Amino acid sequence: QSALTQPPSASGSPGQSVTISCTGTSSDVGGYNYVSWYQQHPGKAPKLMIYEVSKRPSGVPDRFSGSKSGNTASLTVSGLQAEDEADYYCSSYAGRSLVFGGGTKLTVL
Amino acid sequence: EVQLVESGGGLVQPGGSLRLSCAASGFSVSSNYMSWVRQAPGKGLEWVSIIYAGGSTYHADPVKGRFTLSRDNSKNTLYLQMNSLRAEDTAVYYCARLSDIVYWAIDYWGQGTLVTVSS
Numbered sequence: 001q002s003a004l005t006q007p008p009s010a011s012g013s014p015g016q017s018v019t020i021s022c023t024g025t026s027s028d029v030g031g032y033n034y035v036s037w038y039q040q041h042p043g044k045a046p047k048l049m050i051y052e053v054s055k056r057p058s059g060v061p062d063r064f065s066g067s068k069s070g071n072t073a074s075l076t077v078s079g080l081q082a083e084d085e086a087d088y089y090c091s092s093y094a095g096r097s098l099v100f101g102g103g104t105k106l107t108v109l
Numbered sequence: 110e111v112q113l114v115e116s117g118g119g120l121v122q123p124g125g126s127l128r129l130s131c132a133a134s135g136f137s138v139s140s141n142y143m144s145w146v147r148q149a150p151g152k153g154l155e156w157v158s159i160i161y162a163g164g165s166t167y168h169a170d171p172v173k174g175r176f177t178l179s180r181d182n183s184k185n186t187l188y189l190q191m192n193s194l195r196a197e198d199t200a201v202y203y204c205a206r207l208s209d210i211v212y213w214a215i216d217y218w219g220q221g222t223l224v225t226v227s228s
Contacts, residue, residue: 001169032213038154038215040154045219045221047218051208051211051212052214089154091156093213096159097156098146100154103154
């Protein structure tokens with residue numbers, strides 16, 4: 001049940017794209033297509049942005065996209081906007097449990 | 110409308126116990142997988158426990174043997190009994206519902222309740 005590995009920070013200017021990685025093992029990210037991504041603004045509860053690796057819930061802008069290759073999942077935010085500045089967490093099913101990444105603070109310059 | 114409202118957090122001494130409650134509305138807790146996720150101050154999210162719709166429960170290694178997850182279907186409420194609390198259990202505890210439409214994604218979160226373990 002080791003945490004998934006995310007870079008602590010990422011940044012980009014408005015309109016640019018940024019990609020956040022999430023590395024696990026064959027027991028979690030690599031073993032299942034059940035990777036989710038959550039956005040968390042300060043003092044707020046997390047919000048689901050991507051589920052099952054690459055699917056978007058209703059209401060989430062199509063600027064957010066997800067993918068996976070092997071044991072690493074990625075979240076790409078295109079056309080960065082000021083409101084995208086937040087913490088982002090990946091999560092994966094890990095066999096009767098969930099495991100989260102350490103989180104990435106996305107700064108919009 | 111789906112809502113999750115946690116209560117029961119507070120200050121407790123090391124070695125003490127606390128019971129968190131999560132009152133659900135807009136759906137039945139017995140029909141969904143329900144989980145607790147915690148976040149230590151300034152830190153990331155950490156999965157704590159899960160209860161399946163069938164009633165099976167599973168816990169993260171750091172809380173195994175100390176935390177118990179249960180539900181009262183008549184009250185539509187989820188409980189987290191926390192015993193032998195340690196300083197490292199200090200965190201905001203979120204009640205969370207796993208989607209019954211997609212796999213292993215949390216679609217609703219409560220507002221969180223703060224647990225502080227300190228002497």
